[in-house]
Amino acid sequence: xxxxxxxxxxxxxxxxxxxxxxxxxxxxxxxxxxxxxxxxxxxxxxxxxxxxxxxxxxxxxxxxxxxxxxxxxxxxxxxxxxxxxxxxxxxxxxxxxxxxxxxxxxxxxxxxxxxxxxxxxxxxxxxxxxxxxxxxxxxxxxxxxxxxxxxxxxxxxxxxxxxxxxxxxxxxxxxxxxxxxxxxxxxxxxxxxxxxxxxxxxxxxxxxxxxxxxxxxxxxxxxxxxxxxxxxxxxxxxxxxxxxxxxxxxxxxxxxxxxxxxxxxxxxxxxxxxxxxxxxxxxxxxxxxxxxxxxxxxxxxxxxxxxxxxxxxxxxxxxxxxxxxxxxxxxxxxxxxxxxxxxxxxxxxxxxxxxxxxxxxxxxxxxxxxxxxxxxxx
Numbered sequence: 001x002x003x004x005x006x007x008x009x010x011x012x013x014x015x016x017x018x019x020x021x022x023x024x025x026x027x028x029x030x031x032x033x034x035x036x037x038x039x040x041x042x043x044x045x046x047x048x049x050x051x052x053x054x055x056x057x058x059x060x061x062x063x064x065x066x067x068x069x070x071x072x073x074x075x076x077x078x079x080x081x082x083x084x085x086x087x088x089x090x091x092x093x094x095x096x097x098x099x100x101x102x103x104x105x106x107x108x109x110x111x112x113x114x115x116x117x118x119x120x121x122x123x124x125x126x127x128x129x130x131x132x133x134x135x136x137x138x139x140x141x142x143x144x145x146x147x148x149x150x151x152x153x154x155x156x157x158x159x160x161x162x163x164x165x166x167x168x169x170x171x172x173x174x175x176x177x178x179x180x181x182x183x184x185x186x187x188x189x190x191x192x193x194x195x196x197x198x199x200x201x202x203x204x205x206x207x208x209x210x211x212x213x214x215x216x217x218x219x220x221x222x223x224x225x226x227x228x229x230x231x232x233x234x235x236x237x238x239x240x241x242x243x244x245x246x247x248x249x250x251x252x253x254x255x256x257x258x259x260x261x262x263x264x265x266x267x268x269x270x271x272x273x274x275x276x277x278x279x280x281x282x283x284x285x286x287x288x289x290x291x292x293x294x295x296x297x298x299x300x301x302x303x304x305x306x307x308x309x310x311x312x313x314x315x316x317x318x319x320x321x322x323x324x325x326x327x328x329x330x331x332x333x334x335x336x337x338x339x340x341x342x343x344x345x346x347x348x349x350x351x352x353x354x355x356x357x358x359x360x361x362x363x364x365x366x367x368x369x370x371x372x373x374x375x376x377x378x
Contacts, residue, residue, distance in 0.1 A: 002184070002191030005031045005166075007359050009198045010173050010185065010208075012038070014045045014149070014345050015337045016200035017156035018352020019359075021076075023198075024163035026360065031192065032167045033185070035204065038157055039150050044202050044314045045345060046150060047223055049254045049263060051241050052346040053090055053144035055108035055115055057100045058321060061367050063111050065350050068366075072349035073147065080155035083148070088236050088255075090144035091118075091127065093299065094245030096137045101245070104139055114142040129239055131299055146241050146254055149345060156352070173201075176208055178331035196359040199328075200337045203277050203314035209334075212324070215376045216339055217317045218274040220281065222288040224310035225261030226296060228303040234262050244299050251295040261308035262300065264292050267342075282312050317341040325354060325371040335359050336373050 006028035009020045020032040036042055052070070056062045073085040094101055096117075108115045116122075118138035123130055132138070161167055168187075176197065177184040183197040201208060203218055228234045239255040239262075253264035274280060289307070296304035318324065321341040328334040337355045344351065350366075357364055 002193055003031075005029045005192065005194040007031075007196045007198065008033065008183070008185055008192055008194040009200065010176070011035070011199065011201035011204070012153070012157065012167070013043045013200065013202055014153060014348035015340070015351045015355065016198065017153045017160070018348045019198050019200060019337065019355040020160040020165055020167070020352075021156040021163070022353045022356035023359065024160040024165040026356070030165045031194070032157075032160065032165055033171055033173055033187070034167070034169045035172045035201070037169050038154060041311065041313075044316070045153060047263075047311060047313060048149065048259055049146045049257055050149045050345040051090060051144065051243075051252060051254070052085065052087075052147050053141050054111070055104045055113045055141045055143070057103035057107065058343055059370065060107050060110060061370055062347070063107060065347050065366050067111075068353075069347045069350040072353060073152075076152070076155050076159070076349065079159055082151055082155050084152050084155060085145065085147055086236060087143060087145035088240060090141045090241040090243065091123070091130070092139040092141065092243045092245065093123070093130065093132050093136055094250075095135060098245050100250070101137070101139050104141070108141070116140040116142065127239065129233060129300055129302055130242075131301060140240070144241065146257070147346060148257070152348070173208060176334070178328075178333055181333070183331075183333050196333050196335060198335045198337060198355050198359055200355070202338055203316050205316070205338050206276065209328075211328070211330075212339070212373075212376055215318060218276070219315040219317065219342075220274055221265060221313050221315050221342075222284065222292065222310065223263060223265035223313070224289070224292050225259045225263050225308040226292075226303050227261050227305035227308050228256070229305060230302070231256055231260060234303060244295055251292075253300075259309055262296075262303040264295060264300075264303075266291055266295070277314065280312065280314070284310050284312070315342040320370070323351070323371040324373050325351065325368055326373050327358065329374045329377040
């Protein structure tokens with residue numbers, strides 16, 4: 001017969017841990033299953049920090065979700081007694097004619113978000129660490145900042161556990177079988193069943209449910225922490241999170257937070273495209289380092305010191321860069337939450353709430369049409 005639950009969440013990264021937390025507050029019998037250990041480095045959410053911003057260039061339909069996500073992050077901080085969200089500003093550097101900066105300004109104006117447009121001289125005065133050319137501007141999103149990504153996931157897991165959710169780690173799911181009014185989930189040593197299953201396995205989705213394999217890109221990303229010439233000069237009190245934009249490419253980074261170095265990574269436009277997670281090369285190549293140092297040498301020469309830490313992670317992207325959130329088109333008892341296209345962590349608090357609400361057949365307060373899985377089944 002197996003063990004029976006109201007809901008099962010498979011994959012306890014950013015979105016899955018959040019969904020489990022939200023479900024744990026309903027009083028229902030819920031189970032979370034994770035392939036690896038908590039805080040593992042084989043997914044998309046490790047590496048200390050993720051950016052949060054509200055003047056959003058990826059589409060204005062995200063802003064209501066972003067604002068709700070901030071509310072939830074604040075609630076989680078109170079419940080967990082952990083500091084997770086730090087709104088210390090983020091600086092975007094690029095041409096004033098670049099679509100990213102144009103759209104960010106439009107979004108900020110529409111939603112009354114605080115920002116400054118800075119000339120190169122003003123950027124240098126405010127943040128002398130940066131070197132930018134005369135043809136660039138600075139867009140300072142004063143409401144932006146960073147989240148401590150691994151601490152966020154731990155907080156969701158710990159709170160879900162405290163609320164009575166059952167959780168198993170280091171337990172690969174080997175099959176998911178949807179039936180008329182339930183879903184059968186099998187691991188190597190157990191059979192489970194539930195009315196609803198929330199599937200949040202990130203880069204591993206095609207190995208369990210290959211329906212979307214022709215529509216998703218899987219990327220190998222690299223981020224590194226580099227020792228600056230003066231560590232305090234790059235602390236969160238003196239130095240912002242940042243995005244450096246050049247034509248079709250960009251890099252992003254963070255001040256020295258817990259790991260003693262400036263963190264920098266590059267966009268998927270410069271990343272390696274993979275056919276499956278098994279192709280992931282976790283060894284750091286010379287080309288990886290050279291690409292990170294290109295941005296540092298050009299824009300942040302004082303941070304271009306020794307490598308403190310460097311590593312890889314996955315990103316899964318849809319063609320339109322929107323997410324996949326909603327019931328599976330052919331199996332409505334399976335709720336999908338994945339392919340967040342490199343910009344989903346900041347919204348994981350609200351995405352988990354949405355996934356939990358979908359599994360409970362509750363009314364959703366947000367426009368999910370851009371993220372509807374059915375767009376790939378036409």
